[in-house]
Amino acid sequence: MKLLVTGGAGYIGSVVTAQLLEAGHEVVVLDDLSTGHEDAVPEGARLVRGTLREEALGLLDGGGFDAVLHFAAKSLVGESVQKPGLYWDRNLGESLALLDAMRRADVRRIVFSSTAATYGEPESTPILETDPTRPTNPYGASKLAIDTALAEYARLFGIGGVSLRYFNVAGAHGRFGERHTVETHLIPNVLAVPAGTRESINVFGEDYPTPDGTCIRDYVHVVDLGVAHLLALDACEPGVHQIFNLGNGNGFSVRQVIDVCREVTGHPIPVVVGERRPGDPAVLVASSERIRSALGWKPERDLHQMASDAWAFLQSRS
Ligand code: UFG
Numbered sequence: 544m545k546l547l548v549t550g551g552a553g554y555i556g557s558v559v560t561a562q563l564l565e566a567g568h569e570v571v572v573l574d575d576l577s578t579g580h581e582d583a584v585p586e587g588a589r590l591v592r593g594t595l596r597e598e599a600l601g602l603l604d605g606g607g608f609d610a611v612l613h614f615a616a617k618s619l620v621g622e623s624v625q626k627p628g629l630y631w632d633r634n635l636g637e638s639l640a641l642l643d644a645m646r647r648a649d650v651r652r653i654v655f656s657s658t659a660a661t662y663g664e665p666e667s668t669p670i671l672e673t674d675p676t677r678p679t680n681p682y683g684a685s686k687l688a689i690d691t692a693l694a695e696y697a698r699l700f701g702i703g704g705v706s707l708r709y710f711n712v713a714g715a716h717g718r719f720g721e722r723h724t725v726e727t728h729l730i731p732n733v734l735a736v737p738a739g740t741r742e743s744i745n746v747f748g749e750d751y752p753t754p755d756g757t758c759i760r761d762y763v764h765v766v767d768l769g770v771a772h773l774l775a776l777d778a779c780e781p782g783v784h785q786i787f788n789l790g791n792g793n794g795f796s797v798r799q800v801i802d803v804c805r806e807v808t809g810h811p812i813p814v815v816v817g818e819r820r821p822g823d824p825a826v827l828v829a830s831s832e833r834i835r836s837a838l839g840w841k842p843e844r845d846l847h848q849m850a851s852d853a854w855a856f857l858q859s860r861s
Pocket residue numbers: 618620658659660682683710711712727728729730732744745746747748758759760797820823827
C-alpha cells in the first residue's frame with residue numbers, strides 16, 4: 544500500500560514507519576519537525592516537512608494513497624493544561640484539516656493515535672472501550688474530540704477509521720526510540736540516571752491506594768504497538784469507526800518499573816520520593832480483549848524487554 548504517515552519523525556511514528564517499510568509498504572512522512580527529528584525518519588520513507596493544514600490536501604489529492612496513519616500531535620498533559628488552545632488547534636484543528644483532505648482526495652482509511660487519557664479517572668479497571676470517557680485534561684479532551692470526528696466522518700462520508708487508545712508506550716526498535724526534548728515519561732527518565740544525565744529519579748507520590756503506594760500503569764512495547772497498527776490498517780472498513788485499547792492488560796507500579804531498570808542496567812538508580820503529580824490517577828490498566836479477539840493482536844514483549852530495548856537505544860546514542 545501507499546501510506547501517508549503524519550508525525551513519522553516522532554517516537555511512535557518513526558517506529559511504525561520502519562515496520563511499515565519492513566512489511567513492504569511505500570511511506571511518505573508528513574511532519575513539521577516541531578518535536579520530531581529529521582534523522583528519525585527511516586531510510587526509504589520520503590519526508591515532507593510541513594503541517595497538515597498546509598500540506599495534506601496537496602499530497603493526498605491525486606497522490607495515489609491507500610491510507611493514512613495519523614500520529615502527529617501535541618502530547619504533553621501538563622502543557623495542555625497550561626495552553627489548552629494550542630491543543631485544540633493543533634490536535635483537533637489539524638486533524639479536521641487532514642480528514643477534509645482525505646475526503647476530497649477520496650482516501651478512505653485512517654488509523655489514529657488515540658490515548659488512554661480519553662477515559663480520565665477510571666471507575667473500574669481494567670478499562671473497557673465501552674467505559675465512560677471523561678478526560679481530565681485538554682490533551683485527552685482534544686484526542687476524544689478527534690475520535691468523535693472520526694465516527695462522524697465514517698458515518699457521513701464513508702471513511703473507515705480505527706482509533707488505537709494507547710496506554711503507556713515504552714521500548715525502542717533498533718535505532719528508533721524515544722528522544723523528547725522535554726521528557727516527562729517514567730522509563731526514559733529512570734534510564735537517564737544510569738546514562739549519567741540525571742542524578743536520581745523523582746517518584747511522584749508514594750501514598751496512592753496501591754500495594755507499594757506508587758501509581759500503577761499498563762506498559763506496552765512500541766514494537767507490539769506497531770504490529771497493532773499493521774493489523775488495524777487491514778481492519779479499516781468503509782463507513783465504520785472502531786476503537787481499540789492498546790495495553791498489556793497488566794499493571795506495574797512506579798517502584799516495580801525502577802526495579803526492572805535496575806536489573807537491566809546494573810545501576811542502583813537512587814530514588815527521591817516527592818509530591819504527587821497533579822492529575823495522575825492511581826491505576827490505569829487496559830482491557831485489550833477487544834483487539835485480541837477482533838484483530839488477533841497479542842503483546843509479545845514484557846517490561847524487561849521494554850527497559851532493555853530503551854536502554855540499548857539510549858546507549859547507542861551516547
Ligand atoms: N512518574 C514518576 N516520575 C517521573 C515520571 C513519571 O514518578 O519522573 C510516574 C507518574 O507519576 C505516573 C507514572 O510514573 O504515575 C507514569 O508516568 P508517565 O508520565 O510515564 O505516563 P502517564 O501514565 O502519565 O501518561 C501516559 C501517556 C500520556 C497519556 C496518559 C494518560 O504518556 O500520553 O498516559 O493515560 F495521556
